[in-house]
Amino acid sequence: MLPIYRDTGSRIHSLHPYVITAFVLSVFSASLVTANIWYMCLLLMVTVIVAAFAKILRNWASVMRFALYLSLSILIIDLIILPKNTWWNIYGISIPVEPVMASIPLILRLLVSIGSFLILSLVVNPDEILNATSGSKVMLAVAMGSRLYPLIAEDEAEIEDIMRVRGVEMDAGGRIEKIRNRGLLLLPLLTGSLERGLSVAESMESRSFSGRKGVVPAFHRPLFRFEKLLLAFQTIALFLMLSWIFIAPWTFPLLLADFPDIGLSPAALISILLYLSVIAGGER
Amino acid sequence: MIEVKSLTYRYPEGREAAINGLNLSVQEGDFLIIRGLSGSGKTTLLRSVNGIVPHFYGGHISGDVTVDGLSTRYDVERIRKTVGLLFQDPENQIVMSSVKQEIAFAMENLNFGRSEILRRIEYWADALGISHLLERRTTEISGGEKQRVLLASILAPGPKYVLLDEPASQLDNTIADDLMRLLRGLNKEGVTLLLSTHGKEKGSREFCMEHGAESDCACMNYIFKKREAIPLYTVDNSPLLEISGFSASYNNTVNTVGGDSPVINNINISLRAGEVIGLTGINGSGKSTLLKGIMGLPRVKTEGVVKVNTGNEMKVMNELSPASRARYIAYLGQYPGVYLFHDTLEEEITFSLRNFKENDADRRTLEILDRLFLTKYRYTNPRDLSTGEKERAALASVLVSGQRLILLDEPTRGMDPAKRLALVNYLSGELREGKGAIVASHDTELLRLLSANIYELRNGELICRGRYNG
Numbered sequence: 233m234l235p236i237y238r239d240t241g242s243r244i245h246s247l248h249p250y251v252i253t254a255f256v257l258s259v260f261s262a263s264l265v266t267a268n269i270w271y272m273c274l275l276l277m278v279t280v281i282v283a284a285f286a287k288i289l290r291n292w293a294s295v296m297r298f299a300l301y302l303s304l305s306i307l308i309i310d311l312i313i314l315p316k317n318t319w320w321n322i323y324g325i326s327i328p329v330e331p332v333m334a335s336i337p338l339i340l341r342l343l344v345s346i347g348s349f350l351i352l353s354l355v356v357n358p359d360e361i362l363n364a365t366s367g368s369k370v371m372l373a374v375a376m377g378s379r380l381y382p383l384i385a386e387d388e389a390e391i392e393d394i395m396r397v398r399g400v401e402m403d404a405g406g407r408i409e410k411i412r413n414r415g416l417l418l419l420p421l422l423t424g425s426l427e428r429g430l431s432v433a434e435s436m437e438s439r440s441f442s443g444r445k446g447v448v449p450a451f452h453r454p455l456f457r458f459e460k461l462l463l464a465f466q467t468i469a470l471f472l473m474l475s476w477i478f479i480a481p482w483t484f485p486l487l488l489a490d491f492p493d494i495g496l497s498p499a500a501l502i503s504i505l506l507y508l509s510v511i512a513g514g515e516r
Numbered sequence: 517m518i519e520v521k522s523l524t525y526r527y528p529e530g531r532e533a534a535i536n537g538l539n540l541s542v543q544e545g546d547f548l549i550i551r552g553l554s555g556s557g558k559t560t561l562l563r564s565v566n567g568i569v570p571h572f573y574g575g576h577i578s579g580d581v582t583v584d585g586l587s588t589r590y591d592v593e594r595i596r597k598t599v600g601l602l603f604q605d606p607e608n609q610i611v612m613s614s615v616k617q618e619i620a621f622a623m624e625n626l627n628f629g630r631s632e633i634l635r636r637i638e639y640w641a642d643a644l645g646i647s648h649l650l651e652r653r654t655t656e657i658s659g660g661e662k663q664r665v666l667l668a669s670i671l672a673p674g675p676k677y678v679l680l681d682e683p684a685s686q687l688d689n690t691i692a693d694d695l696m697r698l699l700r701g702l703n704k705e706g707v708t709l710l711l712s713t714h715g716k717e718k719g720s721r722e723f724c725m726e727h728g729a730e731s732d733c734a735c736m737n738y739i740f741k742k743r744e745a746i747p748l749y750t751v752d753n754s755p756l757l758e759i760s761g762f763s764a765s766y767n768n769t770v771n772t773v774g775g776d777s778p779v780i781n782n783i784n785i786s787l788r789a790g791e792v793i794g795l796t797g798i799n800g801s802g803k804s805t806l807l808k809g810i811m812g813l814p815r816v817k818t819e820g821v822v823k824v825n826t827g828n829e830m831k832v833m834n835e836l837s838p839a840s841r842a843r844y845i846a847y848l849g850q851y852p853g854v855y856l857f858h859d860t861l862e863e864e865i866t867f868s869l870r871n872f873k874e875n876d877a878d879r880r881t882l883e884i885l886d887r888l889f890l891t892k893y894r895y896t897n898p899r900d901l902s903t904g905e906k907e908r909a910a911l912a913s914v915l916v917s918g919q920r921l922i923l924l925d926e927p928t929r930g931m932d933p934a935k936r937l938a939l940v941n942y943l944s945g946e947l948r949e950g951k952g953a954i955v956a957s958h959d960t961e962l963l964r965l966l967s968a969n970i971y972e973l974r975n976g977e978l979i980c981r982g983r984y985n986g
Binding site for chain 2: 357359372387390396403427428431433435438441443444446449
């Protein structure tokens with residue numbers, strides 16, 4: 233399963249792309265500035281709930297599994313480089329406190345960041361972002377990327393088949409051999425993608441793309457009043473979260489804190505509820 | 517009116533001119549069929565009328581191309597409002613991810629008003645029979661549907677001239693016929709058409725090309741004329757391949773492009789030495805799936821038994837990996853270019869030889885190159901070869917183990933009749949030596965020339981159709 237947009241028919245899918253983008257940016261920003269474990273756990277839960285309401289949980293979770301593997305590397309690095317002065321003894325196993333406590337916020341931050349941006353890629357139709365931004369060339373590149381991504385995945389599978397029929401045992405051998413065999417795919421994949429890119433560019437050029445100026449998108453999608461409210465909620469949520477830093481900084485340890493505080497303010501809790509407002513969704 | 521005067525053009529990396537002093541005049545309302553072998557300059561001519569050449573490619577140009585008096589050198593943006601260009605491969609032309617957006621793309625670029633864009637989308641979707649696709653995503657529709665969506669995108673701005681570069685080469689015969697009917701209808705409504713093709717399409721007049729210049733159509737028609745089919749070879753009666761109770765479907769957890777999975781239900785095939793089976797059927801009927809299933813490729817889920825004659829026994833293939841099966845079965849998929857990624861053709865062959873753990877690499881490389889008439893390209897970069905040569909080079913890369921069973925999937929895509937004939941001659945030699953082949957193709961002429969026993973895949977079933985008689 234690829235992390236690409238597919239309309240599951242959920243109400244969240246029918247929201248204006250600006251609302252989802254604001255939600256993702258707000259949650260991502262919050263995860264960047266906080267190191268409070270509980271708050272980040274709540275942020276992660278928010279992404280899970282939104283993914284569930286958007287009916288993308290399975291696809292979302294399949295990518296998050298890889299994020300989880302990635303996050304293990306953070307723990308391993310912290311275990312190697314950080315001092316180990318205090319130890320927990322759990323069922324006879326000694327666990328160093330400092331590296332574990334330092335890596336938990338980092339791991340949560342990584343999961344929240346990937347989880348929130350996954351929602352953006354799975355829920356927002358790239359064409360609608362293009363329309364919302366008056367057909368900007370940058371957004372067109374994003375929209376095209378999302379179209380070409382599954383084709384590249386298909387190419388990769390095709391090249392893998394070709395390697396097999398040329399005698400390469402793609403699935404045999406140890407891990408190193410498998411990785412080496414996968415490496416064989418890179419060059420043909422890159423060449424094929426470049427050739428396709430050139431063809432698409434030629435097709436665009438033949439349809440007057442170079443003369444594209446002041447485009448009025450044919451399928452402009454206005455922002456409805458309810459969506460404006462949701463947009464405001466996302467902004468307020470971020471503001472509340474930031475205000476928490478100034479109002480009660482002692483409950484809000486920053487990035488380099490040795491031991492993150494576990495306290496949560498009402499402002500933080502309200503911000504979580506405001507983030508969750510997107511599950512109300514748009515018109516179907 | 518389109519006028520090409522003394523046009524000479526060379527691509528930036530080209531050693532020879534792709535167009536060489538060409539003159540051509542196309543009147544309004546013409547339906548011009550452009551014929552020529554691969555590399556004769558047909559595509560470059562169409563590109564030059566739309567201004568893609570030289571504005572997109574660069575290169576050296578002399579002479580002039582004018583459309584309604586406007587030169588493509590100076591007025592390219594204005595010309596593109598009246599000249600639409602449709603390329604060969606729909607997959608590599610689609611820009612947007614939704615069908616509606618794709619049709620609107622050119623109109624948006626030309627600053628049409630919103631209501632006008634919506635009106636034209638509706639009109640052309642209805643005219644081209646794709647109204648039901650408007651809410652779909654471009655990744656979810658078939659190749660034939662994509663080609664019609666692109667045609668709608670090109671026709672919607674209302675061009676006076678439409679240029680089509682082998683538009684039917686990727687389509688099955690039924691869809692290709694529909695497309696031609698549609699084009700004739702457009703031409704009757706006053707749209708001027710220039711269509712380059714290797715097929716037998718007919719227009720109001722013909723223009724033939726060779727080495728970038730106009731050539732005699734009588735000479736071209738000789739190349740295009742009907743040839744005698746190869747004789748039937750009966751080497752022996754022992755089967756090369758036996759398939760029984762075979763069912764196959766696409767594994768959609770991996771396949772992300774395309775719509776419904778083709779399914780093959782409980783079919784039986786027996787292929788003897790010296791025989792060719794021609795697999796036909798509409799796009800998506802499961803031809804490729806069947807060949808991939810025989811190879812045991814993981815994207816296809818299969819049931820049933822596949823046995824291949826290894827020389828000593830009828831070996832059951834089911835437990836073997838695709839790489840192990842490849843020692844007995846040579847499989848060439850639809851995109852030969854993807855098979856070739858080394859710097860020289862020799863390296864391509866030795867790569868396969870190494871994987872198959874074959875000894876005497878030098879001798880075997882020379883042997884396979886010789887058999888496929890590729891010896892002179894031994895040190896050439898395979899990506900620099902022509903379409904037909906690439907096909908043969910890719911075939912060489914999979915045939916290194918002297919396999920007796922050959923599976924070919926659409927081997928003549930984009931090939932001209934001369935190259936098709938070369939492929940037939942090669943296969944004829946292999947069949948005479950006791951090899952056998954299954955060829956999946958829309959190209960009925962190829963299957964006729966190979967005297968193939970035709971099987972049509974329809975609704976998952978295999979229906980024997982006999983041989984083409986003419």
